[in-house]
Amino acid sequence: MSNNQPITVLLCALGGEGGGVLSEWLYDTAVHRGHSAQSTSIPGVAQRTGATTYYVEIHPQPDSVLAGRRPIFSLNPVPGAIDLLVSSELLETVRQIGLGFASAERTLVVTSSARALTVAEKMQMSDGRLSSDALLGTLQRHCREAEVLDMAALARESGTAISSVLFGALAATAVLPFPRAAFEETIRRSGKGVEASLRGFAAAFDAIALRRAQQAEVQALAQAALLPAAPAVPADIAQRFPASLQELITLGHARTLDYQDAAYAKRYLQRLDRVLATERAADPQGNNDFAITREAARWLALWMAFDDIVRVAALKLRRSRADRVKREVTARDDEIVKVFDHFKPGVPEFAALLPERLAQRLSVWDARRRSRGLDAWSLPLKVGTHTVLGALALRFVASLTGQRQRGSRFGLEQSLIDRWLISIEAGTKEDWALGHEVALCGRLVKGYGSTNERGKNNLLHVIDHLAVASAGRSAAQRASAVGAARTAALADDAGTTFDKTLVAFGAPPRPLREQPIRWYRRRPDMPEAGVSQRP
Numbered sequence: 001m002s003n004n005q006p007i008t009v010l011l012c013a014l015g016g017e018g019g020g021v022l023s024e025w026l027y028d029t030a031v032h033r034g035h036s037a038q039s040t041s042i043p044g045v046a047q048r049t050g051a052t053t054y055y056v057e058i059h060p061q062p063d064s065v066l067a068g069r070r071p072i073f074s075l076n077p078v079p080g081a082i083d084l085l086v087s088s089e090l091l092e093t094v095r096q097i098g099l100g101f102a103s104a105e106r107t108l109v110v111t112s113s114a115r116a117l118t119v120a121e122k123m124q125m126s127d128g129r130l131s132s133d134a135l136l137g138t139l140q141r142h143c144r145e146a147e148v149l150d151m152a153a154l155a156r157e158s159g160t161a162i163s164s165v166l167f168g169a170l171a172a173t174a175v176l177p178f179p180r181a182a183f184e185e186t187i188r189r190s191g192k193g194v195e196a197s198l199r200g201f202a203a204a205f206d207a208i209a210l211r212r213a214q215q216a217e218v219q220a221l222a223q224a225a226l227l228p229a230a231p232a233v234p235a236d237i238a239q240r241f242p243a244s245l246q247e248l249i250t251l252g253h254a255r256t257l258d259y260q261d262a263a264y265a266k267r268y269l270q271r272l273d274r275v276l277a278t279e280r281a282a283d284p285q286g287n288n289d290f291a292i293t294r295e296a297a298r299w300l301a302l303w304m305a306f307d308d309i310v311r312v313a314a315l316k317l318r319r320s321r322a323d324r325v326k327r328e329v330t331a332r333d334d335e336i337v338k339v340f341d342h343f344k345p346g347v348p349e350f351a352a353l354l355p356e357r358l359a360q361r362l363s364v365w366d367a368r369r370r371s372r373g374l375d376a377w378s379l380p381l382k383v384g385t386h387t388v389l390g391a392l393a394l395r396f397v398a399s400l401t402g403q404r405q406r407g408s409r410f411g412l413e414q415s416l417i418d419r420w421l422i423s424i425e426a427g428t429k430e431d432w433a434l435g436h437e438v439a440l441c442g443r444l445v446k447g448y449g450s451t452n453e454r455g456k457n458n459l460l461h462v463i464d465h466l467a468v469a470s471a472g473r474s475a476a477q478r479a480s481a482v483g484a485a486r487t488a489a490l491a492d493d494a495g496t497t498f499d500k501t502l503v504a505f506g507a508p509p510r511p512l513r514e515q516p517i518r519w520y521r522r523r524p525d526m527p528e529a530g531v532s533q534r535p
Contacts, residue, residue: 006057007176010077011166012087012096013052014116018163019088021190023054025167029186033178034062038073051092053077060177077101084175085143087111088151088162091118094135097142109143110169110208112151112162125455126443126490147173149207156327160193160200167197168204180205196330240269241276242290245297252301259305260401268304271421272297275439278425282432292428292439296421299442303420306413307448309349310404313397316341316385339385346378348449352409353400359408373518416456423463431475437482438467444489451493457510458489458498465507473506481505 009026013019023039030037037058057073059066079100085107087093093111096102102109113132121128139146147169155162164187170176171183187197233246234253241249249272257265276293280286305311315321322339331337347366351359366377384390404410420442428435444459445452466481473481488501499509 004061006059006071006073007084008074008077008082009056009058009084009086009170009176010082010096010101011054011056012085012089012092013054013163013166014089014092015052017052017088018161019052019054021161022086022163022166023056025163025183025186025190026056026058026170028189029178029182030056030058030176032186032189033182034064035059035177036063036066036071036073038075040075051095053096058176080106082107084170084173085109085111086166086170088166089114089116090132090135090139091115091130094138097138102143104142104144107143108145108147108173108175109139110147110166110173111139113148114150114152123493124490125446125451125493147208147211149204149211151204154203154207155200156330158196158200158203159330159332160196161330162200164197164200165204168201169208171201172205172208237269240273241293242286244289245276245294248294249297252297255301256304259311260404264304268300271300271417275421275424275428278428279432279435282428282435288432288436292424292432292436295436295439295442296424299439299445300417300421303413303417303442303445306409306452308352308404308409309345309397310353310400312343313394317391317394317398337386341383341385341390343381343383344378345381346376353403353407355406356408356411370516373516416460420459420463423467427467427475427479430469431479434467434475434479434482437479437486438463441482441486444486454493454495455489458495461502461507461510462486462489465502466505470506481507 011019011023011026013022020041023041027037027039035058037056039054039056041054042052055075055077059071080103082101082103083106085093085096085102087096087110090111090113093109097109101107113136115129115132117129121130136148139148149169151162151165151169155165158165167183167187171178171180184198184201187201188194190197233250237246237249237253249269253265253268256268272293275296276290279290279292283290322337325339326337329337347362351362354362370376383393385394420438424435424438427438441459441462444462445455447455462482462485466478466485468478469475470478484505485498485501485507489495489498491497495510502509
């Protein structure tokens with residue numbers, strides 16, 4: 001950087017994180033230190049986690065040494081001409097790099113390692129999260145230097161907004177010609193949440209100053225926080241299953257036990273016993289490290305603990321959920337947090353807990369409503385979880401685990417699970433690879449509502465038309481077809497690629513499903529499309 005060229009700073013945040021406050025603090029610091037500065041912004045989708053960017057230029061020399069000359073600033077950031085890029089989210093950092101703003105010769109990047117998943121990542125049928133390692137690799141290749149730390153965690157620990165943490169991080173880089181005290185004085189002048197902001201500032205400043213000593217500690221703490229300690233392996237599981245599977249099966253057993261009862265958890269182990277026995281017969285030496293049983297254990301636990309209103313109510317009442325809400329809103333111990341949960345259960349949710357005959361009558365009634373052009377019936381609810389009545393209502397719903405077993409959905413889910421497991425066993429007996437591919441298809445069942453139904457239908461279509469023995473197709477060929485169909489089903493939720501893949505391997509496409517077409521009468525005051533009306 002030249003003493004005659006402005007220091008260029010690009011600040012990137014998400015809506016509601018205080019990016020505007022951060023830019024104001026930075027501008028205020030420069031002005032109070034006697035330096036000319038200019039700040040512009042692109043607010044984005046404020047308060048809705050949309051990207052917000054702020055651009056600040058600061059002259060490195062104070063006005064007192066410029067002899068009356070006034071620096072010329074740019075209103076917009078120029079690609080490749082950024083000295084300091086500060087970002088609150090890792091993917092947003094890489095997005096700015098993709099736009100060309102960072103330079104490997106010039107730019108110092110300060111970024112949080114925390115992620116806020118995008119809508120595109122959440123929409124994927126499979127795990128759509130972008131790899132943080134890949135993002136960090138891109139970052140390291142396209143900047144002069146990088147400072148990476150979990151700023152979201154520091155903000156929670158300090159009880160402040162992430163803007164003060166970002167402020168401390170950029171101050172610690174020494175790119176700007178101001179001492180630490182100048183930045184802290186700016187926070188004090190703001191007059192709002194001063195003590196908490198100073199704590200966040202200090203946490204980030206110290207973390208950057210001592211990054212080499214603290215990086216290993218931060219990563220260890222993050223790993224410990226994200227991965228709960230595995231429960232002790234019960235003696236029954238240790239005796240029945242290979243050592244390489246025991247930890248995963250223990251977690252699955254604990255999940256089904258928490259979801260229903262001991263008998264249900266026992267059923268989980270009995271189902272895996274059958275799969276393991278079949279795999280041992282197909283692979284007596286264990287050369288494949290019991291991969292079929294491992295995949296079956298993983299997806300079976302998730303499927304058996306399917307989401308319903310009983311499960312949702314139980315999760316809403318967890319102490320861990322209340323603690324997470326308090327952390328996210330940065331509430332102090334002496335502050336009262338009120339939580340309102342919005343629910344909209346419909347006929348499928350209520351029918352799931354009813355006996356088959358009543359559930360069918362209720363579903364037929366709702367189908368007739370929709371055939372007449374009406375919306376599917378639902379019951380919008382707003383429940384204050386923090387209130388006694390709200391908590392008691394959720395507690396009542398969460399206690400219906402016995403009714404869950406008598407409900408129509410429970411029996412249906414168990415029959416579908418057994419169909420999948422039988423297909424795994426049949427495929428494994430023919431060829432280990434075929435059984436493994438069918439076991440991997442368990443990942444097709446995920447989510448809730450229409451997503452869950454679509455996943456189960458896709459799974460059944462694969463095992464009914466591609467996994468079964470057919471003339472002219474060997475087990476190896478069917479294994480390849482099942483793998484290709486599974487990958488295609490996870491590629492897009494519309495299923496276009498999936499149907500093409502099915503046809504390519506000789507299977508019929510999924511049958512078309514009825515979709516109601518709704519006609520609306522145009523209001524007299526609405527202009528026709530393409531015709532403008534003047535007042």
